Amino acid sequence: MTDPGFGVYVHWPFCAAKCPYCDFNSHVRHQPVDQPRFAAAFAREMQTTAARTGPRTVSSIFLGGGTPSLMRPETVGAILDAVAANWHVPAGIEVTLEANPSSVEADRFRGYRAAGVNRVSLGVQALNDPDLRFLGRLHNVAEALKAIGLARAIFPRMSFDLIYARPHQTPEAWAAELEEAIGYAADHLSLYQLTIEDGTPFHALHAAGKFAVPDPDHAAELYHVTQEVTQKRGLPAYEISNHARPGAESRHNLIYWRYGEYVGIGPGAHGRFVENDRRIVTIAEKMPETWLNLVEAKGHGITGGERLTRSEEADEFLLMGLRLAEGIDVARYEALAGRPLASDRVTILRDEDLIEPVGNSRLRATPSGVLVLDALVADLAR
The missing domain is CATH 3.20.20.70 (Aldolase class I)
Known part of the structure; x- marks a missing residue:
């Protein structure tokens, strides 16, 4: 991978x-x-x-x-x-x-x-x-x-x-x-x-x-x-x-889009990176001057965030990866989710021309699927 x-x-x-x-x-x-x-x-x-x-x-x-x-x-x-x-x-x-x-x-x-x-x-x-x-x-x-x-x-x-x-x-x-x-x-x-x-x-x-x-x-x-x-x-x-x-x-x-890691620095910036073997989300204070005062007082301006569950990681991976023409690595999705994609849903969505395989290991949205991507992701993630 x-x-x-x-x-x-x-x-x-x-x-x-x-x-x-x-x-x-x-x-x-x-x-x-x-x-x-x-x-x-x-x-x-x-x-x-x-x-x-x-x-x-x-x-x-x-x-x-x-x-x-x-x-x-x-x-x-x-x-x-x-x-x-x-x-x-x-x-x-x-x-x-x-x-x-x-x-x-x-x-x-x-x-x-x-x-x-x-x-x-x-x-x-x-x-x-x-x-x-x-x-x-x-x-x-x-x-x-x-x-x-x-x-x-x-x-x-x-x-x-x-x-x-x-x-x-x-x-x-x-x-x-x-x-x-x-x-x-x-x-x-x-x-x-x-x-x-x-x-x-x-x-x-x-x-x-x-x-x-x-x-x-x-x-x-x-x-x-x-x-x-x-x-x-x-x-x-x-x-x-x-x-x-x-x-x-x-x-x-x-x-x-490939669901890598990144840090967000500055007012309102978001980050997603692995800490202690779990992906975390960081969200910084939006107002520039408030952010500035927070950083000067305690070293960062982060005011929100969460630790994602495996299921949440898998859902995000789908939502980001299906935006790409290269699609998603199915094995990576299954490793994140801890379960396989539902084969019956995949079959139905393929028959409806909303998703298609790419080689033997990847899946992507078709041109029709791209137009209804949020619904497509929700359907696959069930």
Whole structure:
């Protein structure tokens, strides 16, 4: 069984503005953030967390947010130095930083590269200005294309995100936009359907009838267009929302989907790692300043979490692994669950064209199964 790896996720919680669709832990501050203080707190929390994980070899590092590209390069450098001070970091591992086109400068990108970042993920979200305004983005298409060009010139690897299933978006318009995006992309795209999340401005506006999103059938058609265009252009889906040329997959995100271990450092970050032979979940305080005070007082900002049962581990493994085109290792599921998959359920789901075997040892969701993944997982986990 291949080791799915050990990742380090660091959450920078600050943004220049809050996007109306976003339910991530992100915060706008109108006064300058004390970056050295936060960098020191990240290092302190890593030290405390490393005492729990024991010695580990890091497979990938991901600086997410929020908007990590609001950090100064020296802040990024201090964070990466802290990772290396607490765990073994081999040369050449994937180090990703999320960036927004509106906060991109060439000198800053070069500074991140010098600090050790070798992959950047850009939050482009749309390739037309009206939709960028609708999505509350601070950049326009020209700025997005400039950021893409800089990223391709400075970093060995680059990805960018687009959101589809936007109001009034036709399959033809999305196919054209996607063709354009693939022309700009190096080897990886993340393509997400617009979802209306509770507690966001979009939720209130949608409830008030201010805009409509595509109905499920229309959204499914847009999803099928996504698969067809990316497959044809050599960036097939390796996960429900992620597309890459073979070998260019996000190594960090594969840790999650292959149910590896990772630590979450920073406000609101989640971790999942093995401690005393059991997988535990850690959840940090979301409010940045409260988290900061907790870390300075006791060495970490963790305020929640649990020890997972074997059954819970197996369910999570299914939920994450069936997102992947490679599917799940059935033997690993059975080792986690302590029982085999129910053969009668597998047979029924195969007959309904919702799952299919991959070789002799793996199982994956079919294109039809992907559209009803939560129900599929619930059915298999019974």
